Amino acid sequence: MKMNELKLVYFSPTGTTRRVMMETARNIDLKSVSFDFSVYKEKKPVLKFAPNDFAIFAIPVYGGRVPALFAEYLTAVTGDSTPAALIATYGCREYEDALLELKDIVTGNGFQVIGAAAFPTEHSLVPMIGSRRPNKADLKVISEFGIELKRRIRKSDSFDQFDIRVPGNTPYRKYMQNSLFPKADVSLCTECKACAKSCPAGAISLKSPKKTDHQKCIGCLRCVRFCRQNARSVSSIKMRMLERKLMKICQSDKKADIFL
Ligand SMILES: Cc1cc2nc3c(=O)[nH]c(=O)nc-3n(C[C@H](O)[C@H](O)[C@H](O)COP(=O)(O)O)c2cc1C
Incomplete structure (x- = not known):
């Protein structure tokens, strides 16, 4: 199939998800258009992608889920059997139901998932966890993911043969309550x-x-x-409590999980 454009749909409040997504996109030879949902939009933009577009949906994991705000925006983003790849970045704790939830949302909106990945990164709340990740070795793994996606897009005329399974459970985890108010x-x-x-x-x-x-x-x-x-x-007491808790349960050397 002659492909049209690479559509980059993402949420990245502190920039790491965007960086990971851009590294993936760099390896796919298609003209790209970005839809950055990290900027507040009073009205949900309505986006409709064509069968010969290729979409990448990228999120940071929040409490093991897709950030609720982004999930809401996604209700107005539809495809027409459009191939899509999923990226979740997470701060070296766990990504739990986030990839599954993202897959369910986009599949329900007319996209055909051809690949997915969860990349451990620096934790945006406690940067000493996974500090400075993605590092050089991470970027290599991310590029390889992009190269494989490009191969899939080039080789395939239709995308329904792909059956990408990602981990996670339904019902999804409960949304966490935010307690960090800057x-x-x-x-x-x-x-x-x-x-x-x-x-x-x-x-x-x-x-x-x-x-x-x-x-x-x-x-x-x-x-x-x-x-x-x-x-x-944020209150330094709350921050110290969170640091102590997360330092115990996060592993800064986690490896990427790729689903192809
Ligand atoms: C509110 C909030 C919740 C988070 N929840 C998780 C989580 O459940 N698991 C995890 O490993 N990291 C968690 N993180 C860390 C982010 O997923 C991670 O740092 C991500 O790469 C940030 O992406 P961004 O820089 O694009 O915003 C959380 C961060 C925030 C701000």
Whole structure:
């Protein structure tokens, strides 16, 4: 089949998932178009992909699941037997039901999954876990995944012969409750609004960026990264408790799982 475009549909509040996805995409010789759902959208964009497009869906794992916000956006992204690959990045704990949930969503929306992978990375909440991953060795594995996807796309005229099985259980794990709410230090905040503009959940008011709506905040810490004044942070007590807990259960040297 003569392929049209590579559609990159992703959620990446702190940039690691995007990096992994781009490394995969670099190895697929198709013109690419990005749909970045890490930026808050009041209205869900409606996307319809053609049978000769190739889609990559990439997510960070949140509590062993697809981030709920992204799952919501995906309801308006449909294919027409469009081939798709799935990428989940996770902070060296576990990815549990995330790949299965992502597969169920996209399959239900008209995509045909031809490959999937879970890549362990630096933990966005506790960066000393999996520190600086993806590293050189990880990038090699990620590239090879991309090369195999390219091969599949080139060789196949239709994609229904692929039956990609990924681990996970239904019903999926319960959504975790967010307890990390970054606060603005009013003495440092200059109200530049970088945090409000970058928040994926629309949880920071553009009018009063010192305020965070705790009902909407997903605890991704994107605002902390985007704040140039270092005015946004999470309570150090909560952070230390989380570090202690995660250091016990994460393994920084986890290997990638590839499903082809
Ligand atoms: C709210 C939240 C929940 C997370 N839950 C998990 C998890 O269940 N398992 C895991 O191993 N990593 C978990 N992580 C770590 C991220 O999945 C990982 O660091 C990912 O690569 C971040 O991607 P990003 O930089 O594209 O945002 C979590 C991170 C956040 C912010």
